Every structure is written in C-alpha cells, then in structure tokens.
Amino acid sequence: MAETVLEIENLRTSFNIKGNYYAAVDGVSLTVHKNEVVAIVGESGCGKSALALSIIGLHNAKTTKLEGQVNLKGQNLLSLPVEKLNKIRGKDLGMIFQDPMTALNPLATVGRQIEEPMDYHMKLSKSAKKKRVLELLEQVGIKNGPRVYKQYPHELSGGMRQRIVIAISLACNPVMLIADEPTTALDVTIQAQIMDLMKELQRITDSGIILITHDLGVVAEMADRVAVMYAGEFVEIADVNTLFANPLHPYTRSLLSSIPSNMTDKEELHVIEGIVPSIQKLDRGGCRFAPRIPWISEDAHEDNPMLHEVEPGHFVRCTCYKDFHFPEERVEDENYVTT
Amino acid sequence: MVTVNQKELIAKEKANNPSLLKTIWREIRHDKLALVSLVLLLGIIITAYSSPLFIDQEQLQRVNFLETWEKPSETHLLGTDDGGRDVFGQLLLGTRNSFTIGLSVTLIAGLFGLTIGLIAGYFGGFVDNIIMRIIDFLMVLPSLMFIIVFIVIVPDYSVFTFVLMMSAFAWFGKARLIRSKGLAERELDYINASKTLGTPSWKIMVFEMFPNLSSLVIVNMTLTLAVNIGLETSLTFLGFGLPASTPSLGTLIAFATNPDIVQNKWWVWLPASLLILVMMLCINYIGQAVKRASDARQRLA
Amino acid sequence: MVKFIFRRLLVMIPQLFLLSLIIFVLAKQMPGDAVTGAFMGNPNVTPEQVEKIREQYGLNDPWYVQYGAWVGKAVKGDLGQSYTHKQPVTSLLAGRVANTITLSLFVLIVSYAVAIPLGILAGRWSDTWVDKLIVTYNYFSFATPLFVFALLMLFVFGFILGWFPTGGSVDIRIESGTFAQFMSKLHHLVLPGLSGALLATFGTIQYLRNDIIDTKLKDFVKTARSKGVPEGKVYTRHILRNSLLPIAAFLGYEITGLIGGSIFLEVIFSYPGLGQLFIQSITGRDFTVVTAIVMISGAAVIVGTMLSDVILSAIDPRIRIE
Amino acid sequence: MSLLNVKDLQVHFPIRGGFFRRVVDQVRAVDGVNFELEPGETYGLVGESGCGKTTTGRAIIGLNKATGGEVLFNGENLATMNGHDRKKHIRDIQMIFQDPYSSLNGRKNVLNIIAEPLRNFERLSPKEELTRVQNMIERVGLSPESIYKYPHQFSGGQRQRIGIARALMLNPKLIIADEPVSALDVSVQAQVLNFMREIQKDFGLTYLFISHDLGVIKHICDRIGIMYKGRFVEEGTAEDVYTNPQHLYTKRLIAAIPEMDPVKRFEKMELREQINVAYRTEYDSYFDKDGRMFDLKPLTPTHSVAVHQGGM
C-alpha cells in the first residue's frame, strides 16, 4: 500500500439550526493514499459535500461545529487557525468545484486566477509564474495557452472553464485534491473528456484524490476505492471492482438497481422508497436506512450499526445487508407525503 | 375516497396555509425591534386617524394672535405656533395627512409601476423595448424640479392633486424594478407551464407572476412609503408645500428655517421631526422584517 | 468605446429635445410671466411700454412659435436670454453650473468615501455589532430630512463651533487663482458637502452591504479561499471588485438625487448654484432659465448613466462596448 | 396517420446589433428538423446542451415561435395557427418541465396548481373540480390532504408528479417531457420514470421525451433522434442507435457514457481516443464545408443517418 496522504478520523460536522447543532457528517473515517482516487458517492443531502467542505475548512465557522481529525502531512487541519490553514489550502490541498460557470471570478483573467495560489505558496518571479501557468494550461489540455492566459472566464466554454479550475487546483502541486462533483454540470462528451483528463493528470501528479459524486458511472470510470455515504455516514467502503461486482449494503444495491442501464433494460427500475431524511429529523439510533426498506425485518438491523469488514478492504455498515432482498412487488407509495 | 382521518388532515393543512401575510407576521413576531416598531407605528397611526374624534379641526385651525409661540403647557401640550394654533393638534392632523399622502402615493405609484412593470416583464421583447425606452426617458427627468413646476401650474393644489403629482414621478422606478424581476420570472417554467395550459396572459400576470413578485413589491413599498412621507416635508421647506389648510408634518418641520425657531421654539418643529424619524425608522424596521419574510434564507422564524 | 459614446450622445439628442419640449410647454403653463409685476416698481410706465417689452421678448406669441424660435437658437448653442438677469442664459449658467458640479462632485466623493468603507465593514462583519451600528446609522440618514440635517449642521459647525463658513462658495478677499483660494473654496464646501454626503450614503451602504453578503457565498469566493488566499485579500481581490459593480451601475441615477439635494444645500448654505437659481427662476417665471436648468439636469443624468456604462465596461470584462 | 409530424421545423433567433438594433444575424437554434410520432410511442430527442432539442419541444407546443416549417398535429399545422385556434388544440398537447422547483408556482397550493388547466377549459363547480383534482392526486400517488399544501412542502420527485398530474388533467394525447428527470437524484429518477411508463399505458399517451441522458433515453424510448447544432444527425430505434451507431457524432456521444463496469474503463478511454482520431480523419464525410450536418438518409426502414450523398 502506498503512503497515506490524508487521514480522516471520526469527523463530525454539525450545523447550527435555530440554536441546536445537527450533524450532517456523522463520524466519518477515511484514509486516502498517494496516487489513489477515493470516490464518495451518495444522493443529495447525504452529507458528501459537507464532508468535502469540512476537509478544506470552508464552512462558516460561526454556524458550524467540527469535531474529529483531518490529518494532512501530519497536521490536523481542523485545529489549525485560518492563517496556518491558508498555508496549506491551495498548496498541499487543492479543490475542484462542481460548477465551472460560477467557480471562477468573472472579473479576473484566467492567468491571474491560476497564478494566485502561487502568489501565496511559491516564491516565483512574474515570468516564472507565467511560464508555470502556460505549462499547467497545456497539462489540462488547453492548446492555445498564451491566448487563454489573457482571457476572462466568460469568454470560455464550460469544459474549458473546468479545465481552468483543475489547473488552479494543480498550480502548487498538491498532494491531495478534493473534487466536488467535477463533471456534474458538464455535458456528457465534456464529462468524458474531463474524466479522461483527471485520470491522466493523476498519473502524472501522484496526488491523492477524493472524488465526490452522485454518479455511479463516474465512480466506475475513475475511482480506485469507493465510500458510499448515506445520512452522514459511510455505509459501505470497498475497492471499486468489488463494489460494482459485489455490492452488499442495501443502499448500494438499491442505488445500482435504480440506474437505467443495459442491465435493467426496459424493465421497471428499482425505486427506493421514501426520501433521504433531513438532518434534523434523522433518527440517529439505529440503522439509518431501515425506514426505506420496511419489508426487511427489524431484527435484521443492528442497534448501533458498525462498519464490518466483510472481506479485506470491504466494509459494510449494519448487519441488514445479510438479509436484504428486493421486494416482490412495488409497494404503493402512499407514504410519500411524509416530509 | 376521503376518510375522516384525511378530512382532519385536510383541515389541518388548510389551517397551516402559510400565506405571505402570515409569514410576515410570524417574522415580525420573532423580531423584537420590528414588533416594537409595528406597535409604535400602529399606535401613532391610530391616534392620528382617530384625532378628528377629539379635535375640532375648525377650532384648531383658528388663528389667535394672542397666543402665538406659547411654550408647552397644560392647555397646549406642545405649545402653539406663529398663529397661536395648538401644535399638538396640528401634529396629529399633520401625521394623518402626511401618512395619507405617503401611503396614497406609495399605493398609486406602486399599482401603476406594478402594472407597467408586469406588462413589460411578462411580454418582454418588443413591448418591453417600447416601455423601457419610455421609462429610460422618464428616469432622466429631474423629478423634484418637475414636481415644483407642476405645483406652480395646478390651480387647485390640494392633497389629491399633490398625491397625483408625486405619484406621476414615483412609478417608473418601481416599474423598472418589477420589470427586471419579471423578466427573470418569465423564464421560469411555471410561467411556461401556465402558457401551455392555455391560461390567458392577463391571468398569468396577475395570478402567477404577481404573487411571486409580491414580496419584492412589499419590501419596495415599505421603503418608498418612508421616502414619500419625507418628500412632502422637503417640498414644504422649499415653499412648495401643501396649503396651510392642510397641516402636515412638513408644515411643522418647515418652521425650522431660522435659528430663533430652531433654538427657542423647538416645540414647533422638533416633535414633528422626531415623529417623522420614528415613523421612518419603524417603517424601515418593519420593512426589514418583511424583506426577511420574503427570503426564506434569512428568516428568523 | 468611442463609437459607443458617440451613439449614446446621439440618442441623447432626441431625449433632450423631448425634455425641452415638455419643460417648455409646462413652463409656459405657469401663471404669469417674467414681466408680470416687473413694472410695479414704476407706476409711471405705461401699459404700452409693458406690452412692448412682452413683444420684444416674444412672450405674446403662441407657445409653439416661442418654442420654435427657442429651438432654432438652442441648436446653435444659444439657450435664450434670461429676463431677470438680462444676459444670455448660457453665460448666466456657466458660473452656476461650475458651482453645482463642484458641490455635487464633492458630495458624491465624500458620500462614497464614507459609504464604501461602511458598506464593506457592514457586509464583511454582517450581523455583528459593527454591522448593526452601521445599519442603524443608515436608517437615520435615510429618515432624516436633508434640510433639517443641513440646518443643524450649519448651526452646530457654522455658528456654535464656528469651524466653517456659513454661506457662499469662496472668501472673496483671497486672490483668485491661488492655492489659498482653492483651500477657501474647499473650506466653504465642507459643510454643505458633508451635510449632503452623510445623508446620501443610504443607497450605497445598503447595496454594498447586501451585495457583499451575497458575494461572500459565491462559488468563486470559495475557490479563492481554497487557494489559500488570506481573508483580507479575499475581500480586496475578489469580493470588492464584484460588489462595487452595482455601485457603479447606480452612478447615473445617483445624479438625479444629487441634483435634488443640491437645491436644498444651495438654498440653505447660500451657495450660488443651479438649484438655487432654479427656485429663483421658478418664482420669477424666467422660463428660459428654468428650461435650461432642467435640460442641464437631464443631460447630467444621461451623461451619468453613460459614465456608469463606461465604468462598468472598464471593470467588468463581461460588458464590452463595441 | 401519425399523431405529430414535424416537417422542416426551423426556429431562428435574431441577433440584434449595430446602430439601430437591426437584425444582423440569426441563431439557428433549430434548423430543419423532421420527425414523426405515432400514437402511443415514446420518441426521444437526445443531444448536448444547446443542440436545439428543447427549442424543438417548445416550438411544438408554442412557447417558441417556429420561423419555418410545419408542425402537423392530427394533420393540422400548429406552426401557422393563430393563438385562438391553437388554444383548441393545445389541451391535447401538454408539457412536463425539467425543474420541479421552478415549474410549480410556489405561491399556489397544489389544488390551484392542478386545477389551473381545468379552469381554463372547463366550467366546473368547485365541488366537481375538487373531486377531479383529488382523483388525479391519488392517481399520481399523493395523499388527498396534500392538495392544500404548497410545493415547497414536497420532495423533488413528488413535485415532479404534481407537474405530471397537472399535465394529465385535460387528458392530453401528447406529452412533451423536457428533461423530466435530469434534476432528480437517481433513486427519485427511477420513481418518475416508472411512473411515466405506467401512466402511458393507462392514459394512452404519446411522449416526446427530451433528454441529454442517453441512459434514460435508451431506457424509456422506442425511437430516438440525435440532435446536434439544431439538426438531426441520426434517427432510429433505440436498438439501432445504441448498438449500431453510424454517425461519428452519435458514436462519440455513446462512447462518452460512463462505463458502469470498472474493469472496462480503459477500453472505454481508448474507444474515445479512437473517435477523436476519427474526427480528424473522417470529418468531411459527416459535415459539409460549413460544419453543418447533411440531411438524413435512410439506412434501413427504421434507421437514418446524416451523411454525405455518397456516404460512409
């Protein structure tokens, strides 16, 4: 196993809602190694973006409580004051955002924006910076670098802008990258290009990547390891091949069977009953997925579900996976109206 | 079929109907400052509007040179002015008139601006272009100067004509605002949905688009209400105020034109100035709460 | 850019034309004219002499004839003759315009100088006591009638403390063209300028504060933070430039307010400018002057909005003027 | 006779500029599109953003004005009809929108939302109306009391079903579904897709299904048209298009679908690279000198491709 770059230990991110704190990320532990892509997958509201922002420290400090540890290069990022954190953000830790249309400052040139992290983390002359920018632009597959250098974001297409965002995140050779839904806002052909680009880049840079996505297709194409997240917790962690070949947790299995694909063809898609619970109404005692598989006997769930290592590197939360089966008939979804 | 249990649920849902007004009320209740403002403002307004019940307007307006510039006393709570008229009574009547003016201008201009803005915003394109060219032109007009010219021209200068004149220059800003939001709203699918459902344009404007702009309208109106109350005051100062038979806050404040009155006859102008300040602050704080109510992200409640 | 300005100026012509027509017709509707009452000082003047003078000034012609004659001269840059001041309107206005522009610019600059830092503070530290203090100040400035505030400023700083002159635009004793005269002008500007500026901050603070609060949440700000940009630089480099855009966009309309405000300031501080002249000309029915002042004000707004656009295009690369 | 026949449909938007804001150019959002829909089938329009698929849908229902061509619905040309005549037909065509949040008026409760079409076309007593709405709301799987709730009280999937209920109120023949599931999470997407298939049978609906998601299209559509830059590049059954793509662009599109089998991910990457190479070498066979697609040429009775006369 390669060297560990990032280590998340029992991270808990809670938001203040009307005076009370509710955990959106609820005791998450994860290790990312050098040259590894770890995908965190789940539906909206499962806490994956909150996790990404917690790692890089972008939550509003006034309304957010962070517990646990996020260790990067031996430092716990959560305990660092902002000034120190700023020495790491953009240098050792890069971030790629979802929407390239809004992630770039509309009033600054592309060159300026890529150079900016270098201003704070590298001592380079002006010309050296420019040289590095042009290099980066080439790396992310932009052909006429010198021209793009002077352009403004609005003059570029979405795909181009996402390449720029990637270039920014790579500017100081980070050891760790967090990519929050990097392809979601893109058209399918562009998405393919960006995925290919990121795979290519990863080979070059050796950095560890946390890839946040809801798209299992993207996971299948890019990830080395996958963590499936539900209601603030990881419910299944496995090597990518294992996960797709042998998904265990009911949630993982439900997700996979709800995707229209060759496998399902014209048959009915599987529907996961109910909705993702909001963090305020979440019952944090038992198996959090239990209400959505009511046909499974309550006995099948654990009281305090733990991650079980069912085979080396393959973790599943709660014992219910053992008894899980899809229902015979579609259940009339009368209960949808519960919000 | 609908069961008994469901009927209860239905009733509950009906009761739970979170209309805009309710949301606003809820928001105000949760904001002490706004609540105090509302109570205070209502108190002022109710007192002012009910003043004719206990004040004889004829008597109040009667000039009595034997009692000019009297200091506050038991007979004259806030003293008297240069005509020996009771300032307190004028303050009440003035508040009533000023508020009526401010409110009427706000409503008339609001309604007009809203209509024009909705039409421009909803139809967009050519119609919008024409309306905007007109509004662009109107925005160029130095409105204060025009109002002054109009005041000089109208032979019958009364609260009514004054309100009309002010309204005539207050609507286009609103129309612009509504229009720009309307243009954005127009792109939203619920408008498209209504179009595909065969709903006539006017219905879409009134029942679909307008409710979604209503919070904006209310926020804007509270702000302009404050402005409009103030504008009358300013015109009075320049000597283009309402006829003296219509006492207003402006009439009282405009006494503050020379140092003698400012320093030694504070009871004439200071209460009115403070009252206008208090009213404007109240309106603003309420407006702030209304604004929050219209933006779910900012709500306190 | 040049083409853009040229085009905007071209559009301005019909606007001004229409404006002049409206104000001209309205001015004529005012009861009486410049000659009304003008000869009361000398009852020995016969009615014929009065009529002769009305005739000389063309006051008896129907309005369209008068307007036609006026436009004919106006296109040549002659805005007519002021009856009251017995001189061409253009030369009459020349000095006043300069004063009003000076005053307005001063008000504008000071109000920005006050409002922008306050807006930034309030936006950056929103919902703290700093913010609350600024917001409260803002409400007060919004709610206080300009003339009351100006009068109080005048009494406090002009008379009680005696720090500033209480009227006029310059100390006449000081030699023209010297630095001392410049300072004197500045000294005279302070009170009216501050009075106007402190109450003109409302819009700017309000917009800036709200915009900063909005911009703070934008993705590109997150991008900047994720780059490790220190907090101060996040504001200076990323948020401010974006948030100042709406301020620039409002410059044109800000001018409308300045013109209105200058009327009060000029009257209260005996500062000879357009506003004061306007009131004087309205009461004196000096139609040509009224028309000219309204047109200048209108033109100022048009130029102001144009300036807004030019500034916007300079700081916002998304807006490019062809 | 086909239910809908779109012939040479064009939607051009003017670009204004210059001194007097004259029209200086046209954006050819839809530039000569032909297709037919048989009653009861689901026809998919696929393409990337900006390809004109949404504009085509909107032009059919009248939200955009067709600047050329015909839209024959039951043999009558909607494109040239005036508003009054169109209204008679419009109740037979309904639309489902992409964003379940913006397509429902947040200020109206569900009853008023769903009853809107009824109020436009039928005069019903409040009681009748309520009954019809309640029947429909139950049909789409929501509880009866929910008609007094407001859209924000529902989840995305539920909202989308409210939108569908509204479209169904007038018993339409054709439903134009514009990206109905692309804003939804996968599990909810499955819910809606299932539901749409179910009501298709029950109500005898014909769907024009617009989407950028090739997986979804393949799942739900009988026939598919692939659009690019305002024109069709390929048309055929789902089978034709997915297993035997002919046009270079179609190939690229299909190759871009993420591979669900992690093991094959590098094969897929190579395939994409090959297509990129093909773009450089075979471009002229697929695009004319202006970069425009050729007209469709039938390859088999069900399968047409836009290739040069001599083709392939």
Place this chain on the structure above:
Amino acid sequence: MKKRSLMLLASLMLVLSVFLAACSGDDSADGGKDKDKGKDKGKDNEKTEEGSGDNAAELDFPLAVSNDAEAMEDGEMTVAMVAGEPFEGTLNRNFYSGTYDAEILSYFDEGLLDTDGDYLITNEGAATYELSEDNKTLTLKIKDGVKWHDGEPVKTSDLLYSYQLLGHPDYAGNRYDFIIENVVGMPEYHEGKTKEISGIEIINDQEMKFTYTEASPSILSGFWSYATPRHYVGDVMTGETTIKDLESSDKIRVNPIGFGPYKIDKIVPGESVLYSRNDDYWRGKPALKSIVQKVVSPATIVESVKKGDIDLATIPADQYLTVKDVDNIELLAQVDYAYTYIGFKQGKWDAKKKENVTDPDAKMASKELRQAMWYAMDNATIGEKLYHGLRFPGTSLIIPVFKSFHDESVEGRMFDPEKAKQLLDDAGFEDKDGDGFREDQNGEKLVINFASMSGGETAEPIAKAYMQNWADIGLKVELVDGRLHDFNAFYDMVENDDPKIDIYQGAWGTGSDPDPSGLYGRTASFNYTRYTSEKNDELLKAGTSEKAFDLEYRKDIYNQWQELMYEDVPVAPTVYRYALEAANKRVVNYSIEPGKESDRYKWGVAE
C-alpha cells in the same frame, strides 16, 4: 429724485427681506425704480421722521449708530445682503432690476445730484442745478474733479448717454417713464424717429441743459442724474455696441465702474462683492480700506450678526425678538416707506381706452361693505403680537413718513366689529337664511373671494386671521383656489382682473413723492381695484399741477384726497412697518437717516 417711486410690496418674500436698503435716501430713491418684483419691498424708505408716526408702537430706535469713536485707519467692513437667493449682478443704474444690485450700486456709483432729507435734489452733490423761472428748464453743472474710477472725468455727455439709453427703442427696462418722457423731444427719440433728444443740450463737458414739456414738481424729486461712463462701456449711439450686448457685458457685470466712494475689486457672481477705497473720491478719502458685501440667508443673518461676521445687516421683522438682546450690535430703525392693504375689486381695466372702468354692480361696490370689512380687521393685534410692534395699523394712503402730507386727522378704521356689523345691518347685508353668514342686499348668497400671496410664515396666519375677523361679522370670505398664491400667479390674476378675485391683500412701497396718482388714478394700470371717481381725478390732477410747487396748496389737496379715500375705501390700509437694521457696535459714522447718503464715505469701523 424720481418724481415718485411707488413700489409694489409683495408679501412674497416679506420674511426673506423686509429688508431695507435703509442706509440711504439716495439708494432708496432709485430703489423706487426697481422692478424687483417685490423682493425688495420696502427697500426704499426715504425721508423719515424720527422714529415714526403717531400710531407707531412705543418703540424707539435711533437712526444713527451711537459709537462716536474715531474711525480706524484702513478699516475693513463686512456688509450683508440679506437674501435667500443670489443677486443678479446687472450693475448699471439704467438696467438693473434687483434690490441687491441697487445695494451694490450705491457703494460704487452715485447720482450727480444729491438729495436732502425731503428727497429733493440739492446742490451738495457732484453737480449743481438751477431751475428756470417757468420751472421748465434745468441747467446742470458738474463740479471739478469728479472722476470715474478709471481716472476719466465725468462729463455731461455721460449723463446724456443715460438718457439716450433709457429712451432707446431697444430699451427693455422699466425706467422709461413719464418723467423721462417729459423731456422735450424724448417721445420722438423713443419711437426711433430721431437720433437726437432735442430737449437736452450739452453746453460743454461740465454744463448741460434739460428742457421739459410740462412743469411739474416731480422734477425736483424724480430727476434722473445717474451718468453712464460712455467711454468705458461702449457707445450704443455710434454702433460700437448694442443695448443687448451692453446689458450682459463684462463692463457691467464683472468690473463695472462708477465715481462713488468705493471701487469694485472683485465679484463672485451671485454671492459677494469686494470693494476697495476710491482714493480719488471727489468728496474726500473714504474711511474704509475695503468692504466685503455678501449674500447672507435670512435664516442665518441673526447668527452671523451675533457672531460678529457681519457689521451691517437688515433684520427680518420676525427675528426682532432674537436680535433684540444681542449685545454686540445696535439696532437702528425707521418707519418704512410702505404699507400693506386690502384691495376691493370694483371694475375692470379697459385696455382700449387705457383707463379704469368702475362697475357699479361689482360685488364689492358697496361702500358700507368695504368700510365694514376695514373695521373688522384686527391689525393692532397682528402688529403687536406677530411683529412685536414692528408693524402698526395703517390709517391713510399717504403714509406718516410724508410728514407734510400725511393727514393725521384721518384716523383710519380701528378694530371695531360692532360698528362693522352695524354698518352692514344698515346697508342691508343681513343673514336671512340663518346660516351664520350675511347675504347681500338682494338676499343673494354673498361669498367674497380673497386672494393673498404666499411667502414667509406670516402670510398664511395673517390671511387666516382676516378671514376669521370677517367671519366674525358674518361675512363669508373664502381663499381663491383654497390656497395662497405665489407672486406671479397672484399678480397675474390681480393685473388681469381675474373674476375669481373679489378682494386681495397687496402692498405698496412708496417712494419719495407722495403723489398717489400712479396707483389710484383713472388711467393708472396699477390701480388694481379699478376704483374711479370724478373727485379723485380732480384732486390727483391738482396735486401735480404747477400750482403744487406751493407746499401748502399741495398739502391741502392731499388732505382732501386722504379724506376721500377714507370715505370711499377703494383699498383699506392694514399696517405700516418699521424697517430694522443691525450694526455692529464697532461701526462708526453710520446713519440711516434720509439725506445722509452722501456720508457713506465716512462710514468706518473703530478699534
């Protein structure tokens, strides 16, 4: 100097400027010629008797400052022009119209002939005159050493030039009046028929002769003796310039010259003027080295005076109480040459016949009604309470400052509502329908429409008070349009006999000549009430006849006229007024006494 200058007093700006150029008889004389739309009401007070007439409240003001210290060498003084607006800056006697311009003019320019306390021309000025036996020819001689500020001597042709300008066909000012026209040959010149004015003969550079068509005592008070520096401003007669160019020329607006005690150094347009000493002043070296004259808003004048920023200023009446106890100043006052009145419309101006036509059926045609309305007004209270005694009830139309002509036996109609009611009852104005208001003699509803001018805080309560007074005697009086009108709107209606108006409140400033025919004559367009009567015609004619060079005769005539006016009440005078002036205690040699204008050069400041 002018025969008579009557000036309209508009209450429009009463507050802004009950402002008198009180400082000078001279000044006020031409003030009479101001058109100034009433802004400057009262600006010309002329001669004055000490203090006041008999009815004046018990206020006693000095006319001169009490400080008798020696003026300091090279002193500097700051003088206020109390105005809410900028001065216009037409600094030429022939063309100016604003009062403030007149004030500026008085510092750097003066008439060739001086006037005495009775406003009659004297030989004390820069020139002397002599009147012929038949009173038709006036010979004028300029003294030696009278020089324009640029050093050129003042010549007779400079005075001729003034007449050439005033009579010029292009002249659009208001000073071409009948005293100018009275010069032989002037009408022909005015109509453009001739280039010469035959009645003016230049004998040499210092001597000239004026011949008049008619002999009239007006010449002694109305003679136009202001010269115009032809060499400096340019000559209209030679085509060097035109009247229009002249009016707006820098020679008049930016750096005008005169031959007065001070020279203009600099003007900040509309705002202030800086003067310096004219060392060559013909009377001697002026006391002050420089003077700053600046516009001060009426709102701030008291504060400015208190602060010591201002040495001389007029004080609005309504600020009297504030200024009364300021200890660094001294208050001077004299009764102003003005009165306020209520006018009763009784007819129309016939533009063709150019005379007033009285309508016997006019609403206000009843003499008793008019008398009753006069009795009903409580002017004493207004004067005392509202103006703190600075105004007091008027009695006759020739104000008490004309000591020789004011008829003290006419006591006016003091507040007496009972008498008013009695008069009305007797005349048949009775409340027949019991609504509390009287009907007219025929039993028709009687609603009297009252027009009054806006301006100042006092205008409105006064109008209101009168209406109450009249209501108290059962007369229903309503404000025209329900509001006060601004100056122009008001006079537009009054001048044009707008049928909306039955009565109005107006004001006249009177000049140096008591002759009232310009305001009350049959052919006077300013006779707004349109009152006429044969007796009136007779008396007015007699008052200006050649016989009237005899003071006793003239006095008798005017006493008769005042009786007539008291009886007929075409207008009811309401109040006379004091004009108040504040002088810093360091000011010396300053007096507002009429005829002391010539001492302006002695004004100074002490340590």
